Amino acid sequence: MSIRHGLLALLERGQMYGYQLRAAFEESTGSTWPLNIGQVYTTLNRLERDGLVRPLPEHEGGQRPYEITDAGRAELTLWFATPISRNDRPRDELSIKLALALTTPGVDVRAVVQTQRSATMRTLQELTRLKYASDRPEDLPWRLVLDAMLFQTEAEIRWLDHCETTLVRHRPAGPPAAGAGPDPTAVPDPTARTDQEARR
C-alpha cells in the first residue's frame, strides 16, 4: 500500500488539511504506520500534480484543506479493486537467513529456527494481549489491523514449525562416525545434539 492511496481514501470522507490527514491515517491504522507531516505534504503535492486532489482556499488559521477529484476517485476505486502483490515481504530476510544457515558450516540451524520462533511467539503474545484489551466497538478498525498482524505472525510460526519438521526428516540416517556422535541412550544435552545435527 502507498500513503498516496491512504490519503485518497481519507479525502473520500470529506475535505481535510495536512494535520487532520495525518491524525486520521494513524487512527485508522492503529498507529502501526506513523507518518510525519512532511510525508503528508509531499504526498499531497504529488497527488495535486497528478490531478487526483485539488487544494481549496486557506482557512483563517492558515491551513489549506484538500479535496479529492473525480480522477482521484477513479484511482481509489481501482486501488480497492486491485489485489496487493507482495514482493517486499519482511520475512524474506528470514527465509534467506535460514537458507544460508543450512549451507554455512558450524551453524546450528534448529537453534536459529527456535530463536526465531521464540521471538515471533512473543510478538504473537503481544498482539493477542493488545487485541484482548481492545474490545470497544470503536476499536474495530484497529482490531482488524491487529488480526492481520496476528495471522501473518502465526503464518511465520507455522512456516518455522514446517522448517523444523523438514530438517528432522532430512537428517541423514545411520550412526555417525565412531567417536563423533552422541551416545543415543544417554540423556542428551539438546544444544549439543542440535549442533551435531546441523553439522552433519
Added chain:
Amino acid sequence: MTGAGGAVLDLRDVHRTHGSGPAAVHALRGVSLTVHPGELVAVMGPSGSGKSTLLTLAGGLDRPTAGEVLVEGEPLGSLDRRGLARLRRRRIGYVFQDLNLLGSLTAAENVALPLELDGVRVRPARRAALAALDEVGLTGLGGRFPDQMSGGQQQRVAIARALVGERRLVLADEPTGALDSQTGEAVLHLLRRRVDAGAAGVLVTHEARHAGWADRVVFLRDGVMVDSTAPLAGVEQLLSGSGR
C-alpha cells in the same frame, strides 16, 4: 495454601519414563516449571514432545518416575490415592479435547458433579454450577442435556465444570479441539479471564495463535524444555510501543 514463592504449580526436575531397559521411552527428561497465580503458561512442541505427559503429571493423573510435582505447595507424591483424588476434585480443573460430559445428566448436573462427589450438598452445588454456567455465557441453559447443545456450548459446559468451585489450577489440553476459530477464541477468552482473576493455568496446544493468549510460552522437544519466551510487558507499555 501456595508453594514456594506463592506458586500454584511447581514441577521440579520431573522425569517420566515408560518401560525400562533399551525399550524405555523417556517422555519427559528433567522438566522444571513454576506457575504462579494470575499466570497462564502455554506448552508447545511437536507431537511426542511430552506436552500431554507434562499435563497429566501436573494434574496428578499420573506419577513421575523421578522429580516432584507440587500443587499449592503440596507434594503430590506424599498423597495416597484418596488424598490425590480429593486434591484433584477440589483444586484442579481440567479441560480436555474429549469433553467427557455425561449424556444422561443436564448441563448443570454435569457441572455440579465434581462438587457433589466432594460432599457438597445438592442445593449449594447446583447454585455454584449455575454461577459457573453464567460465567461461560450459558445462562438459562442449565437444564439442557449435552445432545441438545451445540459443540461450542458443550465445550463451555466442560469449561464451567473445570472452573466450578474454587479451583486455583486450570489445566487445558487443546481445549478448542474441533471448534471453529470464533468459538475457540471465546474458550480461550474464558480461560484467560479466570487466570486474570487469580487462577494459574497451563495450556497445551500446537496452535501458535492459542499460545498467544499465554503470559509465557515454553517449548518442549523430545521431553526436554528447550526454550521459553521472555515475560510480557503490560498492555499500557505495549500500547505506547505501538504508538497508541
